[in-house]
Amino acid sequence: MKTIQPEKLQEKLEASEKVHMIDVREADEVAKGIIPGAEHIPLGLVEFKYQDLDKTKEYVIICRSGGRSGMACQFLEGQGFDVTNMSGGMLDWQGEVEI
Template sequence: MREISPKEVETLLKNGEKLNIIDVREVDEVEAGKIPGAVNIPLGLVEFRKQDLDKSVEYVVVCRSGGRSGRACQFLENQGFNVINMTGGMLAWEGEVE
């Protein structure tokens, strides 16, 4: 599984990179703040929402600490998606939130 640090994600965003970020936390967790532009698909719904995703696009997957996003990445990789797990999750995120 490929991984990226929160600092690397923050730097890419600050440099104007267009990242496709999926936040797999629950809705109430995301309401407390998410990475700007991230799309919320709770882990339990990833299997049912995979048809909304594009296999030609790279996705950065985020959760609270990196565990749930790791499970989501494993599932999506097995389905043929190009995904990267953000290590440390939102607990390690120091950038802006919306």
């Protein structure tokens, strides 16, 4: 499974790179802050919503600490998606968040 450090993702966003991000945390967690531009799909809904995603795009998957996003990455990789897990999750994120 591919991983990206939060600092590297932040560099990409600050350089205005187009990054497709999916936050798989629960709604109450996202309400406390989400990376601007990230799409919210709770982990429990990924198996039902993955058909709406574009297999030609690369996705960075985000959660609180990296565990749930790792599970989402495994599932999505099995469906043929190009995904990268943000290691350390939002606990290690030092960048901007939207509330």
